[in-house]
Amino acid sequence: MTHAAALPFAVLWADPATPNDTERDVNALDNRVAAVKMRDITKTFGPVVANHKVWLDIYRGEILALLGENGSGKTTLMNMLSGIYFPDEGQIFIDGAEVVIRSPKEAFDLGIGMIHQHFKLVNVLTAAENIVLGLEGKLDLKAAAEKIRSICDAYGFEVDPDQKVYDMSVSQKQTVEIVKVLYRGADILILDEPTAVLTPQETDKLFAVLRNMRDDGKAIVIITHKMHEVEELSDRVAVLRHGAFVGDMLTKDTNAQEMTNMMVGHPVVLNIERPEPVDPRPRIEVKGLTVRSIDGILKLDDVSFTANSGEILGIAGISGCGQKELLESIAGLQPTEAGSVCYVEDDGSREELIGKDPLVIAEMGVSLSFVPEDRLGMGLVANMDLTDNMMLRSYRRGRGPFLDRRFPKNRAEWVVSELDVNTPGVATPVRRLSGGNVQKVLVGREISSAPTVLLTAYAVRGLDIGASYTIYDMINEQKRKGVAVIYVGEDLDVLLELADRILVLCGGKVSGIVPGRGATKREVGMMMTKLGGGRNDA
Numbered sequence: 001m002t003h004a005a006a007l008p009f010a011v012l013w014a015d016p017a018t019p020n021d022t023e024r025d026v027n028a029l030d031n032r033v034a035a036v037k038m039r040d041i042t043k044t045f046g047p048v049v050a051n052h053k054v055w056l057d058i059y060r061g062e063i064l065a066l067l068g069e070n071g072s073g074k075t076t077l078m079n080m081l082s083g084i085y086f087p088d089e090g091q092i093f094i095d096g097a098e099v100v101i102r103s104p105k106e107a108f109d110l111g112i113g114m115i116h117q118h119f120k121l122v123n124v125l126t127a128a129e130n131i132v133l134g135l136e137g138k139l140d141l142k143a144a145a146e147k148i149r150s151i152c153d154a155y156g157f158e159v160d161p162d163q164k165v166y167d168m169s170v171s172q173k174q175t176v177e178i179v180k181v182l183y184r185g186a187d188i189l190i191l192d193e194p195t196a197v198l199t200p201q202e203t204d205k206l207f208a209v210l211r212n213m214r215d216d217g218k219a220i221v222i223i224t225h226k227m228h229e230v231e232e233l234s235d236r237v238a239v240l241r242h243g244a245f246v247g248d249m250l251t252k253d254t255n256a257q258e259m260t261n262m263m264v265g266h267p268v269v270l271n272i273e274r275p276e277p278v279d280p281r282p283r284i285e286v287k288g289l290t291v292r293s294i295d296g297i298l299k300l301d302d303v304s305f306t307a308n309s310g311e312i313l314g315i316a317g318i319s320g321c322g323q324k325e326l327l328e329s330i331a332g333l334q335p336t337e338a339g340s341v342c343y344v345e346d347d348g349s350r351e352e353l354i355g356k357d358p359l360v361i362a363e364m365g366v367s368l369s370f371v372p373e374d375r376l377g378m379g380l381v382a383n384m385d386l387t388d389n390m391m392l393r394s395y396r397r398g399r400g401p402f403l404d405r406r407f408p409k410n411r412a413e414w415v416v417s418e419l420d421v422n423t424p425g426v427a428t429p430v431r432r433l434s435g436g437n438v439q440k441v442l443v444g445r446e447i448s449s450a451p452t453v454l455l456t457a458y459a460v461r462g463l464d465i466g467a468s469y470t471i472y473d474m475i476n477e478q479k480r481k482g483v484a485v486i487y488v489g490e491d492l493d494v495l496l497e498l499a500d501r502i503l504v505l506c507g508g509k510v511s512g513i514v515p516g517r518g519a520t521k522r523e524v525g526m527m528m529t530k531l532g533g534g535r536n537d538a
Helices: 021-026 074-081 104-109 127-132 141-155 170-183 200-215 227-233 256-264 323-330 358-363 375-379 386-397 406-418 435-447 465-480 492-498 521-529
Strands: 036-045 048-058 062-068 089-094 097-099 112-115 188-192 219-223 236-241 244-250 282-292 298-308 311-316 338-344 350-352 368-371 453-457 484-488 501-506 509-515
Touching: 036 074, 048 062, 048 074, 048 089, 048 236, 062 074, 062 200, 062 227, 062 256, 074 112, 074 188, 074 219, 104 112, 112 170, 127 141, 127 170, 141 170, 141 200, 170 188, 170 200, 200 219, 200 227, 200 521, 219 227, 227 256, 236 256, 244 256, 256 465, 282 323, 282 484, 298 311, 298 323, 298 338, 298 484, 298 509, 311 465, 311 492, 311 521, 323 453, 323 484, 386 406, 386 435, 406 435, 435 453, 435 465, 453 465, 465 484, 465 492, 492 521, 501 521, 509 521
Parallel strands: 048 244, 062 219, 062 236, 112 188, 188 219, 311 484, 311 501, 368 453, 453 484
Antiparallel strands: 036 048, 036 089, 089 097, 236 244, 282 298, 282 338, 338 350, 501 509
């Protein structure tokens, strides 16, 4: 193991592609045989180099956290190990033997399984049916259910083999995905952002299960941007930067600051500012808002609250509890069944937004910026470049039939510069960017439009820690300008540091409103899972 405690940025190899023999020996982890060795792995997508001559070792009986900025190649590297991509160059060794992995099936045959951030389950099937789906041989669901129960008993999972996926919570679906790869014999598991949509209590359960699997000799890799989880769960960390391997270290010998510096290559200040609101006044008033989905399911039930100017109102809740519908209703994108959404002018006059077209709302002078949860479905057009995606916000600035391309190009260049978007240029199609860089483009576009109300849904989802803190700073800057910010977040630690007040949703109802200062993670977590589960300091 190479240790980095004495180095300023924990940079372990001057040239990560060609470590010298001494460093290789130090990194041999007491001469244990690595379950996986990746050597000189290179992968390109057109002009974009996703991975360049990467070296990485993965060991059994260990949880490895794979860290890096957005676009550093973490997911691409693991996609090659799990058979989704094929490397342009390099070698992969499993238990010392060189292998060629051309498909996920071949990866499964080698004991490698990857649990992706977006689950790959069939909603109308049961847990057992999803787990055995695609396997060869005679289908025996009764025997499959028994095997599933034995896996659950061994590691502490809670899975009902007969439960339909559409009746499951997000954490239950994730559990089915993990059991699915274990059922197929995987002993090398890769989890991409495993806690992105889990409550604190669900995260604790997942961590307990992962530790049980590690203690049973499984090799586990987690890709995450949450440093407190890296420190709590992992045994070792490995860092990629700009597609190259920078180094690794034991988690107990480092800290969040050092790991972050290592990821970005320079010191980063890890501090979320929370300036006091200055002269907060009601800006958005929501009363009795009720929304149903197109298939009649109640998504919001009699929701009422006020969002003030110069204040950040955080929205907490388990994924699917109405956060998306709430923001879309305010933005004029979601039909409502009952209730009102009023925009309050500086002079106290009110304008009802329900029933108005988003364009009409904008023409009223109500400046709403909306960062949707589905960034490539509702936020950006994948096949358009950065300039054209900026122009979706500004095309009305043109005169007559001619479009003004100078303004959106300047805005695109500003976003690339300010948020450090990893792209060959502003003429690059958005679909060629990594997920985190796509998020930067979307957030940057909305913030740069000078709104009076900023609606954000998971603004830092998938972003590395450096970019996340840049976004937090930009959101606080909007707050200082008097913007009313409604921030839907999934990281309770961040919500408790960033928001002035936190509205907690539970099953589409308001479970309570607590102050950002003074509330605890456990209290908010309880309110997310049980209506009124904590105090209610409206």
